[in-house]
Amino acid sequence: MRTAQICFVSLMVSGLTCCNNIPDCDDPNTAEFVVQFVDSLKTSPIVTIIDSLWVEENGVVLVDQDTVSQIGLTVNPLDSVTTFILKVQDEMDTFSIKYKQNQLFRSELCGPILRFSDVEILEHTFRDDTLLTDELLLDVVNYQVFR
Amino acid sequence: MNFYLMSSTIRFFVSSLLLTATFGVAAQKKFVPHTLMVGVEVPSIARSFLFSKRNVGELQAAINVLSHHLAFEYGFEDINRRDSLYTFKTNGSYWRGGIDLALNPKNPRGDVIFFGLRHGRATFKNSLDARFQSEPYGNPQLSWSNKNMRGRWWEITFGLKVNVAKNLMLGYTTRFKLTPTITGGDTLAPYDLPGYGRARKSTNFGFSFYAYYKLRFRKEREKPDDGNTL
Numbered sequence: 375m376r377t378a379q380i381c382f383v384s385l386m387v388s389g390l391t392c393c394n395n396i397p398d399c400d401d402p403n404t405a406e407f408v409v410q411f412v413d414s415l416k417t418s419p420i421v422t423i424i425d426s427l428w429v430e431e432n433g434v435v436l437v438d439q440d441t442v443s444q445i446g447l448t449v450n451p452l453d454s455v456t457t458f459i460l461k462v463q464d465e466m467d468t469f470s471i472k473y474k475q476n477q478l479f480r481s482e483l484c485g486p487i488l489r490f491s492d493v494e495i496l497e498h499t500f501r502d503d504t505l506l507t508d509e510l511l512l513d514v515v516n517y518q519v520f521r
Numbered sequence: 522m523n524f525y526l527m528s529s530t531i532r533f534f535v536s537s538l539l540l541t542a543t544f545g546v547a548a549q550k551k552f553v554p555h556t557l558m559v560g561v562e563v564p565s566i567a568r569s570f571l572f573s574k575r576n577v578g579e580l581q582a583a584i585n586v587l588s589h590h591l592a593f594e595y596g597f598e599d600i601n602r603r604d605s606l607y608t609f610k611t612n613g614s615y616w617r618g619g620i621d622l623a624l625n626p627k628n629p630r631g632d633v634i635f636f637g638l639r640h641g642r643a644t645f646k647n648s649l650d651a652r653f654q655s656e657p658y659g660n661p662q663l664s665w666s667n668k669n670m671r672g673r674w675w676e677i678t679f680g681l682k683v684n685v686a687k688n689l690m691l692g693y694t695t696r697f698k699l700t701p702t703i704t705g706g707d708t709l710a711p712y713d714l715p716g717y718g719r720a721r722k723s724t725n726f727g728f729s730f731y732a733y734y735k736l737r738f739r740k741e742r743e744k745p746d747d748g749n750t751l
Contacts, residue, residue: 436657448657450658452661477709479710479712485607485651486649486651488653
C-alpha cells in the first residue's frame with residue numbers, strides 16, 4: 375500500500391500547483407484604424423499638414439493642426455460605420471468605413487478587448503486610395519491615401 | 522497534420538479504447554455490479570463558500586464493472602468576474618462519462634489506482650458588460666451575450682481511491698483534457714468552458730478531490746490475495 379500512498383501525496387501536490395498562467399496585458403482594449411499618407415507615385419509616406427480631422431456623426435475633433443505621415447483613428451464602437459472628415463490646406467475629404475465588432479475576454483487582470491474586422495471603405499472623396507488590411511491591429515497601417 | 526485531422530484521430534483512438542475496455546472486461550467474466558460510489562468534489566464546495574465570484578459544484582457516481590468502474594460526473598459552474606470596468610459572467614452545467622480501469626484489480630482492501638477515459642459535454646451561456654476606452658464616443662458601456670453555447674471534449678484520467686472508513690473513501694482524479702469544441706459563441710468569444718477550464722486552450726490539466734460514500738447493494742465476491750497489495 376506504500377506505493378499507493380506515495381502516488382496519492384505526490385499527485386495531490388502536483389495537481390494543486392500545476393496551473394498558474396501570467397496573462398499579457400500590454401495591448402490596449404481597442405485598436406485604431408491607421409491611415410497613412412503616401413506620395414502620388416505610391417513609393418513612400420509623405421508628411422502632411424492636417425488642419426483638422428473630425429468624426430462626422432458627433433463632430434468630435436480627433437486631430438487639430440498636426441504634421442504627420444500617418445494617423446490612428448478610433449472607430450465608433452456604438453455603430454458599424456464611422457465617417458471621418460479630413461481638412462488639409464482648405465481642402466476637405468470625407469471617408470466612411472464599415473466594420474464588424476467582436477469581443478474577447480483576455481483575463482481577469484487584463485479585462486476584455488474590442489476587436490474590429492471585415493473593414494470596408496464605404497465611400498471616399500480621395501483621388502486615389504487603397505485598403506491594405508481589413509482588420510484593426512496595433513500599429514498596422516490599414517489604409518493608404520495617395521496625394 | 523492539421524488540427525481537425527489530429528482531433529479526429531484522437532477521438533477515434535479514445536472511442537475505440539473506451540469501447541474495447543468496457544466490453545472487453547465485461548465479456549471476460551460475468552458482469553455483476555455490487556457497489557455504487559457516490560462522491561462529492563470537496564474543493565469546489567469550499568471554493569463556493571470562500572469566493573463569492575465562483576459558485577461551482579460537482580458530483581460523481583461510479584458503479585463497478587468487475588474491478589473497474591463506469592463513472593458519471595455532473596457539475597455546474599457560475600463564475601462572475603468583475604472589476605471597475607467590466608462584469609463577465611459564465612454559467613452552465615456539464616457532465617462527463619467514461620470508465621476507470623483499475624491498475625490493481627486484486628487489491629484486498631479495495632483501494633483503487635486507476636487509469637481512465639472521459640467524454641465531457643457542457644451547456645452554458647456568457648455575458649459581458651464593459652466600459653471601453655474610446656474617448657471620442659464617450660467611453661461607452663457595451664453589452665454582449667451568448668445564450669446557448671455547447672461544448673465537448675475528451676479527458677485522459679489517472680487517480681486513486683482509498684478506503685478511510687467503513688463505506689467511506691477519499692480519492693482524487695487528475696485530468697488531461699483535450700480536443701475542446703465549442704459552438705454558439707459567435708457574439709462573445711467564450712473564456713470558460715464549464716468542466717473543461719479555459720476555453721481557448723487546446724489542452725488543460727484538472728484536479729478533482731472527492732469524498733465518496735459506498736452503497737453496497739450486493740455482496741462482493743472475495744478477492745484472492747495473491748500477494749499483490751499495491
